[in-house]
Amino acid sequence: MAKEQSSDLTSHSNSMNSIPKTYKNYINGEFSRTESGRYYSVKAQDGKHIANVGLSTKKDIRNAVRAARKAHEFWANKTAYNRGQIIYRIAEILCGRREQFTTEMILLGYSREAAENEIQACIELIVYYAGWTDKIAQVFGSVNPVASKHFNFSRQEPIGVVGIICPETPSLLGMLGLLLPNMVAGNSQVIIASKRYPLPVCTFAEVLATSDVPPGIVNIVTGSKADLIPPISKHMDVNVLVGDTSLDADFRIMCELESASNMKRVFFWESFIPLNELNSTPNETIAFCLNSLKDPYYILYVQEVKTTWHPVSE
Amino acid sequence: MIDRIPIDTVGIQERVARICTRSIKRESKLKALDLALRMMDLTTLEGSDSEGKIRQLCNKALHPYTELPNIPSVAAVCVYPNRVALANNILKDSSISIASVATAFPSGMSSLQIKLDDVHYAVSEGADEIDMVISRGAFLSGEYARVYDEISQIKEACGNAHLKVILETGELGSLENIRMASDLAIKAGADFIKTSTGKISPAATMPVVLVMLQAIRDNYNSTGVKVGMKPAGGIRSSKQAIQYLVLVKETLGTDWLHPSLFRFGASSLANDVLMQWVKEKTGRYQSLNYFSND
Known part of the structure; x- marks a missing residue:
């Protein structure tokens, strides 16, 4: 059943009825071509060409980081409640575009059921995190006992620009698992999309563009990790790198070493799902993945704690 | 006295567009950055300029970035007349010049006497270069002789100080007017012609600068006198600065690729x-976190 649908859709996309789509980077709220002018072919499971996707370079990373830095203050200064509303809006728009994502994921080799499951999980995760924006300070902020006559309190603040290295799979849920805590935290981000399954991540940019997310808060760059990880890990204006343990050990070591230059925080969370389980990702795995991603501590890791001493009289 | 020379606006824009496609990389880029820094007039012209800010600016002019030892100093600092003495005090042992705006900067809306006094004051405080503004109101109402006389009297008041004449191209309306004002300023004795005060938008743009460079070129061809050029305002990125350098090289040749004949008026460009x-x-x-604000 799944296979049939997949080949149907492939032949459909090659017919005169539909035109092939160019997937582009998403930087500063605009869909821009890569500076390199180079592309790679994303293939369906049966080997048929689906789309050309940009092989971005360090210049695209530079542009994305610049956009993220410029947008950061605006996003960080929004009220927590407003950030929550905007993130919730992403879920609303994603809901409406469910079919587009399903179609693309089937092309890439997902079964319809697996695709729908992952998208449902994504929507659930967005709604979950949207709720956290105005509760972080309430739950994790603190009033601290001190010996002097001071009112001493701590609260979480955004840390800045975050580089997100997406796992290859699950490309959409994995990306959101890394992205959402940062959005909630008030950071702005540069996402390096999954190389093998970039389409859902690229299409997610269309969701962002049509929701209320201000330009520059989420920037998406496609291409090879070998081209993109060195410039982002060396970049002095990136404050955090996050990824997961499915990333090659060499790249993880490079991130750690290069991050010393400006003391980036580097986090590689436990890998979500092994690559070879993609086609048969059972519901339970997605459910497990979703559950493990629902964790407010991911937000705390990408925030700074500010502690204030305020003198009090008798 | 001064001819009105017609300007091919589309031709100018196309020439600029071609020049902007040049790709300057690696060693050439480093050379260009070095040159841009040595040509820079590090500028602060705010009502809020405090003593501390001027000190900071002067120190930045001397040592743009201490972590790399081979970085050159800038050409000059550019301040208001009442800050010249302080800047002079800090920079007196260095090769950095002190430029001061004068003549009722930025509008130029005052009497000639006050403008002359302004220049005398700045020069007596130790300014090496005077950046004057022309009377745009007079220019636009056709009182060219008055503008000319003002410039030449101010040139006289400068004494040994270099005179840069700010045309404020954003207020002149057309490229023809800009060309005419350039010719007028050059004939009246300007050592440099400068695009803008930085207080009006648009400030320096490439088409405007090209027209001014052509005025300088034509003057050089007919008289042999080399007049300098200073684009100011709106030049924030290295890429823009390098494009200007290409424009100068292509229009006037390598002689002008020197701080004595070309300057950038800028503040954020340095970083x-x-x-x-x-x-x-x-x-x-x-x-930017690792570079000083001013």
């Missing part, structure tokens, strides 16, 4: 040039 410089040396894109 971008430094960031590009460090990036070329280290391979790391830089963050």
Whole structure:
């Protein structure tokens, strides 16, 4: 059943009825071509060409980081409640575009059921995190006992620009698992999309563009990790790198070493799902993945704690 | 006295567009960045300029970025007349010149006497270069002789100080007017012609600068006198600065690729040039966090 649908859709996309789509980077709220002018072919499971996707370079990373830095203050200064509303809006728009994502994921080799499951999980995760924006300070902020006559309190603040290295799979849920805590935290981000399954991540940019997310808060760059990880890990204006343990050990070591230059925080969370389980990702795995991603501590890791001493009289 | 020379606006824009496509990389880029820094008039012209801010600016002019030892100093600092003495005090043992705006900057809306006094004051405080503004109101109402006389009297008041004449091209309306004002300023004795005060938008743009450079070229061809050029305002990135250098090289030749004949009036450009410089040396894109604000 799944296979049939997949080949149907492939032949459909090659017919005169539909035109092939160019997937582009998403930087500063605009869909821009890569500076390199180079592309790679994303293939369906049966080997048929689906789309050309940009092989971005360090210049695209530079542009994305610049956009993220410029947008950061605006996003960080929004009220927590407003950030929550905007993130919730992403879920609303994603809901409406469910079919587009399903179609693309089937092309890439997902079964319809697996695709729908992952998208449902994504929507659930967005709604979950949207709720956290105005509760972080309430739950994790603190009033601290001190010996002097001071009112001493701590609260979480955004840390800045975050580089997100997406796992290859699950490309959409994995990306959101890394992205959402940062959005909630008030950071702005540069996402390096999954190389093998970039389409859902690229299409997610269309969701962002049509929701209320201000330009520059989420920037998406496609291409090879070998081209993109060195410039982002060396970049002095990136404050955090996050990824997961499915990333090659060499790249993880490079991130750690290069991050010393400006003391980036580097986090590689436990890998979500092994690559070879993609086609048969059972519901339970997605459910497990979703559950493990629902964790407010991911937000705390990408925030700074500010502690204030305020003198009090008798 | 001064001819009105017709300007081919589309031709100018196309020439500029061609020049902007030049790709300057690696060693050439480093050379260009070095030159841009040595040509810079580090500028602060705010009502809020405090003593501390001027000190900071002067120190930055001397040592743009202490972590890299081979970075050159800038050409000059540019301040208001009442800050000249302080800047002079800090920079007196260095090669850095002190430029001061004068003549009722930025509008120029005052009497000639007050403008002359302003220049005398700045020069007596120790300014090496005077940046004057022309009377745009007079120019636009056709009182060219008055504008000419003002410039030549101010040139006289400058004494040994260099005179840069600010045309404020954003207020002149057309490229023909800009060409005419350039010719007028050159004939009246300007050592430099300068695009803008930085207080009006648009400030320096490439088409405007090209027209002014052509005025300088034509003057050189007919008289043999080399007049300098200073684009100011709106030049924030190294890329823009390098494009200007290409424009100068292509229009006037290598003689003008020297701080004595070409300057950038800028404040935030310095940090971008430094960031590009460090990036070329280290391979790391830089963050403004590691460069001083002023």
